[in-house]
Amino acid sequence: NAGVTQTPKFQVLKTGQSMTLQCAQDMNHEYMSWYRQDPGMGLRLIHYSVGAGITDQGEVPNGYNVSRSTTEDFPLRLLSAAPSQTSVYFCASRDRGYDTEAFFGQGTRLTVV
Amino acid sequence: KNQVEQSPQSLIILEGKNCTLQCNYTVSPFSNLRWYKQDTGRGPVSLTIMTFSENTKSNGRYTATLDADTKQSSLHITASQLSDSASYICVVSGSGTALIFGKGTTLSVSS
Numbered sequence: 001n002a003g004v005t006q007t008p009k010f011q012v013l014k015t016g017q018s019m020t021l022q023c024a025q026d027m028n029h030e031y032m033s034w035y036r037q038d039p040g041m042g043l044r045l046i047h048y049s050v051g052a053g054i055t056d057q058g059e060v061p062n063g064y065n066v067s068r069s070t071t072e073d074f075p076l077r078l079l080s081a082a083p084s085q086t087s088v089y090f091c092a093s094r095d096r097g098y099d100t101e102a103f104f105g106q107g108t109r110l111t112v113v
Numbered sequence: 114k115n116q117v118e119q120s121p122q123s124l125i126i127l128e129g130k131n132c133t134l135q136c137n138y139t140v141s142p143f144s145n146l147r148w149y150k151q152d153t154g155r156g157p158v159s160l161t162i163m164t165f166s167e168n169t170k171s172n173g174r175y176t177a178t179l180d181a182d183t184k185q186s187s188l189h190i191t192a193s194q195l196s197d198s199a200s201y202i203c204v205v206s207g208s209g210t211a212l213i214f215g216k217g218t219t220l221s222v223s224s
Contacts, residue, residue, distance in 0.1 A: 004156075031210055042117070042202070042214035043157075050210060058211070090156050098144045098206060099164055104156030 002026050006091050006105035013081040013112045021076040021108050023091030029103075030096045032074040033058070034066065036087040037107075043090065049074055050096075081112045115140040117205050117215035125221045130193055134218045136186040136203035147204040148177050148188050151217070157202055160188070193222045 007022045025032065030051045035043040035058075045058030049068040063085060065077040074093075078085060088109050094102040117138045126132050138146070145164045149157035161170045161177040163186070170177050174191045190197055203215040 033212075035214075040216065042216045044214075045211060048210065092156075099162055101159045101162060102147075102212065104158070106156050107154070 004091055004093050004103050004105040006089075006108050008108060009106065011108060011110050013078070013110065015081060015083060015112060017081050019078050019081065021078075021089055021091075021110075023074045023076065023105060024072050025074075025091075025093040025103070026072065027093060027095075027103065028071060029093035030071070031100075032068065032091065032093045033102075034064070034074070034076045035090045035092065036060065037090060038087050046076065046089075078110075083112045086110060086112045115205075115207060115213050117203055117213050119201075119203050119215040119218050121218060122216070123219040123221070125223060126193055128193060128195055128222050128224050132190050132193060132220065134188045134190075134201050134203075134220070136188070136215060138184050138186070138203070138205045138213075138215075140184075140205040140207045140213055142208050143181060143184075144206040144208065146177075146179055146186050147206070147212070148175070148186075149202040149204060151200040151202060153199070160201075190220075193220075195222050195224060198222045 004025045033048040034046040047066040049055045091105040092102045094100045120135045147162045148160040151157040163179045176189045179186045200217040202217040205213045
């Protein structure tokens, strides 16, 4: 049981490049989310999904796109990378319900130069 | 505005000592409060989840308390170990699916 798997672990992009951060979970969780973590700040929600085919914006969605074609996968796309998107990105999943435990991936450290 | 405030921002203690971390929140309506441990370079890992009706919850040497009336929570670590060095994050869930994160308390345990 791998839990939540994120790839890549590290990435360096040039300004204007696009890329996709991958997230996969094998726990059949309905809820999946993407967060970014910046120094001195709490995790901030970028986008989330409550099931396959359903996505919605979080607190800081600008510059990012998501899709949820399967229960297992929730990729995050950076359309045109900017230095302000330099951050550590975490994917999380949890089962339906208010009190269910959230499981996080190991994170992707992204640097945009 | 829904907010989660944690104190202190950082803390240094000697191995074997106890410590208490604080969390105040203004999230309404309130569903549950979670404490996570995040080791450097890793994702957060859940320690406890407490609902409105729970006052205390333990997970080994970690004990979390919740006062829903004053909207305060604490995480007490007993007999600290070097492996307790990490960031501890308080997270509150309100209505819907969103989790609201505090900025965390960075704990350093020295020998």
